Amino acid sequence: MTELTKLTLAEARDGLVKGDFTSRELTEQHLTAMEQGRELNSYIVETGEIALEMADKADHMIKAGNATGMTGIPIGVKDLYCTKDVHSCSASHILNGFKPKYESTVTANLWQDGAVMLGKTNMDEFAMGSSNETSYYGPVKNPWRATKENGELGTKDYVPGGSSGGSVAAVAGDLAIASTGTDTGGSIRQPAAFTGLVGLKPTYGRCSRWGMIAFASSLDQAGPITKTVRDAAIMMESMASYDIKDSTSVERTVPNYEHALTQDIRGMKIGIPKEYHMDGMPKEIEKLWQQGIAWMKDAGAEIVEISLPHTKYALPTYYIVAPAEASSNLARYDGVKYGLRVEGDSLDGMYKNTRAEGFGHEVKRRILIGTYVLSAGYYDAYYLKAQKIRTLIAQDFAKAYEQVDVILTPTSPSAAFPMGEKSDDPIAMYLNDVFTVPASLAGLPAISVPAGLSSDGMPLGLQFIGRAFDEETVLRVAHVLEHAANFTAKPKVWWGDK
Amino acid sequence: MAKYIQGATGEWEVVIGLEIHAQVSSEAKLFSGSSTKFGSEPNTQVSFVCSAMPGMLPTINEECIRQAVRTGLALGCKINLRSVFDRKNYFYADLPQGYQISQFKDPIVGEGVMEVTLEDGSTKDIGIERLHLEQDAGKSMHDQHPTQTYVDLNRSGVALMEIVSMPDMRSAEEAGAYFRKIRTLVRYAGTCDGNMDQGSMRADVNVSVRRPGAELGIRSETKNVNSIRFMMQVIEFETRRQIDLLEDGGEVAQETRQFDPATGTTSSLRSKEEAHDYRYFPDPDLLPLEFTQEFVDDLAKSLPELPDAKRARLISEFGVSEYNASVLVAEKENADYFEELLGELARKTGQDKVKIATQAANWVIVDLFGALKKLSKPITDSPVSIVHGAELLALQIDGTISGRIAKDVFEIMLESGNGPEKIVEEQGLKQVSDTGAIEAMIDEVLAANQDKVEKYRGGKDKLFGFFVGQVMKKTQGKANPQVVNQLLRPKLDG
Amino acid sequence: MQIFEDQERPEKMSVDKTTVAKIADLARIAVREDELEPLAGELNNILEWIEQLSEVNTDGVVPMTSVVEVDLPWRADKVTDGGYRDDILANAPQTEHGFFSVPKVIE
Numbered sequence A: 001m002t003e004l005t006k007l008t009l010a011e012a013r014d015g016l017v018k019g020d021f022t023s024r025e026l027t028e029q030h031l032t033a034m035e036q037g038r039e040l041n042s043y044i045v046e047t048g049e050i051a052l053e054m055a056d057k058a059d060h061m062i063k064a065g066n067a068t069g070m071t072g073i074p075i076g077v078k079d080l081y082c083t084k085d086v087h088s089c090s091a092s093h094i095l096n097g098f099k100p101k102y103e104s105t106v107t108a109n110l111w112q113d114g115a116v117m118l119g120k121t122n123m124d125e126f127a128m129g130s131s132n133e134t135s136y137y138g139p140v141k142n143p144w145r146a147t148k149e150n151g152e153l154g155t156k157d158y159v160p161g162g163s164s165g166g167s168v169a170a171v172a173g174d175l176a177i178a179s180t181g182t183d184t185g186g187s188i189r190q191p192a193a194f195t196g197l198v199g200l201k202p203t204y205g206r207c208s209r210w211g212m213i214a215f216a217s218s219l220d221q222a223g224p225i226t227k228t229v230r231d232a233a234i235m236m237e238s239m240a241s242y243d244i245k246d247s248t249s250v251e252r253t254v255p256n257y258e259h260a261l262t263q264d265i266r267g268m269k270i271g272i273p274k275e276y277h278m279d280g281m282p283k284e285i286e287k288l289w290q291q292g293i294a295w296m297k298d299a300g301a302e303i304v305e306i307s308l309p310h311t312k313y314a315l316p317t318y319y320i321v322a323p324a325e326a327s328s329n330l331a332r333y334d335g336v337k338y339g340l341r342v343e344g345d346s347l348d349g350m351y352k353n354t355r356a357e358g359f360g361h362e363v364k365r366r367i368l369i370g371t372y373v374l375s376a377g378y379y380d381a382y383y384l385k386a387q388k389i390r391t392l393i394a395q396d397f398a399k400a401y402e403q404v405d406v407i408l409t410p411t412s413p414s415a416a417f418p419m420g421e422k423s424d425d426p427i428a429m430y431l432n433d434v435f436t437v438p439a440s441l442a443g444l445p446a447i448s449v450p451a452g453l454s455s456d457g458m459p460l461g462l463q464f465i466g467r468a469f470d471e472e473t474v475l476r477v478a479h480v481l482e483h484a485a486n487f488t489a490k491p492k493v494w495w496g497d498k
Numbered sequence B: 001m002a003k004y005i006q007g008a009t010g011e012w013e014v015v016i017g018l019e020i021h022a023q024v025s026s027e028a029k030l031f032s033g034s035s036t037k038f039g040s041e042p043n044t045q046v047s048f049v050c051s052a053m054p055g056m057l058p059t060i061n062e063e064c065i066r067q068a069v070r071t072g073l074a075l076g077c078k079i080n081l082r083s084v085f086d087r088k089n090y091f092y093a094d095l096p097q098g099y100q101i102s103q104f105k106d107p108i109v110g111e112g113v114m115e116v117t118l119e120d121g122s123t124k125d126i127g128i129e130r131l132h133l134e135q136d137a138g139k140s141m142h143d144q145h146p147t148q149t150y151v152d153l154n155r156s157g158v159a160l161m162e163i164v165s166m167p168d169m170r171s172a173e174e175a176g177a178y179f180r181k182i183r184t185l186v187r188y189a190g191t192c193d194g195n196m197d198q199g200s201m202r203a204d205v206n207v208s209v210r211r212p213g214a215e216l217g218i219r220s221e222t223k224n225v226n227s228i229r230f231m232m233q234v235i236e237f238e239t240r241r242q243i244d245l246l247e248d249g250g251e252v253a254q255e256t257r258q259f260d261p262a263t264g265t266t267s268s269l270r271s272k273e274e275a276h277d278y279r280y281f282p283d284p285d286l287l288p289l290e291f292t293q294e295f296v297d298d299l300a301k302s303l304p305e306l307p308d309a310k311r312a313r314l315i316s317e318f319g320v321s322e323y324n325a326s327v328l329v330a331e332k333e334n335a336d337y338f339e340e341l342l343g344e345l346a347r348k349t350g351q352d353k354v355k356i357a358t359q360a361a362n363w364v365i366v367d368l369f370g371a372l373k374k375l376s377k378p379i380t381d382s383p384v385s386i387v388h389g390a391e392l393l394a395l396q397i398d399g400t401i402s403g404r405i406a407k408d409v410f411e412i413m414l415e416s417g418n419g420p421e422k423i424v425e426e427q428g429l430k431q432v433s434d435t436g437a438i439e440a441m442i443d444e445v446l447a448a449n450q451d452k453v454e455k456y457r458g459g460k461d462k463l464f465g466f467f468v469g470q471v472m473k474k475t476q477g478k479a480n481p482q483v484v485n486q487l488l489r490p491k492l493d494g
Numbered sequence C: 001m002q003i004f005e006d007q008e009r010p011e012k013m014s015v016d017k018t019t020v021a022k023i024a025d026l027a028r029i030a031v032r033e034d035e036l037e038p039l040a041g042e043l044n045n046i047l048e049w050i051e052q053l054s055e056v057n058t059d060g061v062v063p064m065t066s067v068v069e070v071d072l073p074w075r076a077d078k079v080t081d082g083g084y085r086d087d088i089l090a091n092a093p094q095t096e097h098g099f100f101s102v103p104k105v106i107e
């Protein structure tokens, strides 16, 4: 039996049901790979014992004929999900040692279906970042490295994207079959693009946020990070549910997403937003996008140029709304109920010292921005204005969907970049999310699909944005593009003993 | 009618506004399923939601929505079919989320006007600005440990209604009447138990003074005053303090103050410079709260008769005096007791309610309330049942016992819990109307007091009462006083 | 939109050291005196970048309240939660006699 870690989720599922191997075997191989791959820093904690217990339980389920798509599948769980009695800190020092006494709805759904938890994956602190360099537990390394001009693999470390950087690195490095991510402004899609994976952000309200450590409540959504579109469909079905404990969760039946993968998109109208052609965008991104358009045409889709006139305002709007909500969501970290406490000369002193030491620089910067834009006299000019522009952005999409069924764009304006390259310039970092943020602000489902490699061999992704609750169309077109692109490249293993 | 306060340099007017926090009567908290029960062990009525654990989300309790609407209706305010929950951001040990979920721009209940009755019988309209729903905080205990404050989150997340008045009150009396009326109304509507001892109602008291007719002065806000008496003390104290300050050439600071019940004074808690910047914004975890007019109408139909209507009805239907009616309706339970008693009494005596209502009202207000006050018992826990109360009154009305004896019987009822008919029977307290027996006793009394008879006959009319008293004494109060009068007069006059 | 070349950022400082100190105080984050100036610079960069929103005409636009069109779900008034104090206090840095314990608040 060899290399079960190379399997896709669908392959593993089929193999498990056929009895080719057990979940225990599958899980053990992953645990070994995780050990080998610690250099990537993709996991904050490995939960080997729990994983094996869950695997045995899954094997029982399979034997009893009760298997679902996720039964026996070993996955990584982003540290932002609260998992009962297991480290859940959103990669922040302020939650030092926090082990919740409850399980998030999304992970509970996955465990219910028999999935296996390998560990908690690294991430940008409180999901604030696009390179996974802000984690208290250190940066995550992208399993991919650029090739030098002579064709050899380079030695420079690249970022995996963020904030779900640990989740993508684990899957791209074959340290998990799939993983959960969360996406606030692109945190599933951009790192998926940076690592040659599929990342799906469903419609806001599709997955329960209960038990997900909040960053920006009106934007945060759970979603799968997988090797293929089919895998994303299978995992999405398990993660999604209506949850009475989340008032923003939407009561709709969860379809069988895998059934949507028909390979038939004839007559479908695909919108190409003209505002996404941006000055200074690398030629290869533009080229890849054109290639994507060509593939869609070949598959019988109709290409329609559309306009999303407020696109350029999406990013600054996001950088008002998200920090404002975050400044309030993160107020609960005060050294009283859980996590870090740094003593001070008074209650306020304790608060200030705890929060000064507990939060990293990027988090503090966003809390300060958020506090400022909500403060007396500035609310209307910043927050209220941003929420109005958000309405305009959502209206742009609504208008576009009168003409088209789905929208095709690049996922990110560049491929993964070397570590440290953008850490000093927050705005340059924020620009990574320029193509992902608009869909987040409008709450729309969007997927990133690996579509090619950059000239130096780094993965690039294309994004589909769909109508609200139309994940099926998004998955269907993504599946077609995936086949057309036939993206089979894998990172060369440079970590561990190899 | 303006009431001005004489200062050293002229007249002043006090302007008062109240923010009353009333705890919503509900089983569970506003945004979590934990219990609202009072007085439990610390942190036992706390969920992951009300302790603000990471990733927890609020879900709204529908009964709290209904209670807020009922209260708004009872107060005669506009009900807003769409309202929004906002976050009020500030740090405090007993505020686990780091923000309070409240309603800022769009409250569930809007404006209204309430008429209050003052001691001299005059009325005054006081504007209500709004009522909004919000979460209560936990409880900090500062006196349990020398260097630590202890935090109990049992109250954290309990639903409160904040009822904000317009700055329409001009005296402590008006503010007292307003607070009392709000308390009466929420108790009628069943939306708050009004239990001040347990903190179910408390007020933030805004006081400022100005020269009559001048612009509003700078106000102080005294927080969390938990009795009507204290609130009135706060107003008296703040009025005096501010007038003195201004007359000495000083300025009133816009600040938050606290009341010390031991001294009856207030002291500064925070100045405006230190004041919070609450950074309100709509809570993204909650969607706007929306309901239909039909929902409101159904709640309106289910409301009980409110005190103003009830008072008017007691007056018009039964001829109860205005004063008695006001006293009776102050608590719904009192009015209910009275009405049930009156019904029972009418049935027993066959008399028209109008004829017996005043006697019944007087008995409830004077005798029963007096006894309950001594016993520190609420009317719902009265040792005298409605049936027994009606029996007692019926015995007086049909002449079986005198009013004097009735008072004794009532005392025995309170002590023994027995019914009045039984007591009267067993202790032989029936009124004596037998003219022969009374005549004999009159003769005895006259014989024993010949000197006084002489004086009476000599013109000292007032001695008539003395003879009545002696005869009553001889019969241990059982003689029918009317019969005594009828028989005594001709004998004395000779 | 120019996204890769350095954008022109005006010199105007809308947030000064005092303001940063005030915001940090509101947010209860201790900031050393020598951190104020650089923080002010960082915040200004971001705020000035955000400033471009002022060119959007938003007259009569309803601010977004929720991206999904759903009604707020109402919960029945039943006690369904709580009663697990040990779990509530399990992660607390300091507890005493079933209370959370914090440095004394002087009022």
Ligand SMILES: [Mg+2]
Pocket (backbone or CB within 6 Å): B019, B204
């Ligand atoms: Mg207030």
Ligand SMILES: [Zn+2]
Pocket (backbone or CB within 6 Å): B021, B134, B162
């Ligand atoms: Zn309040």
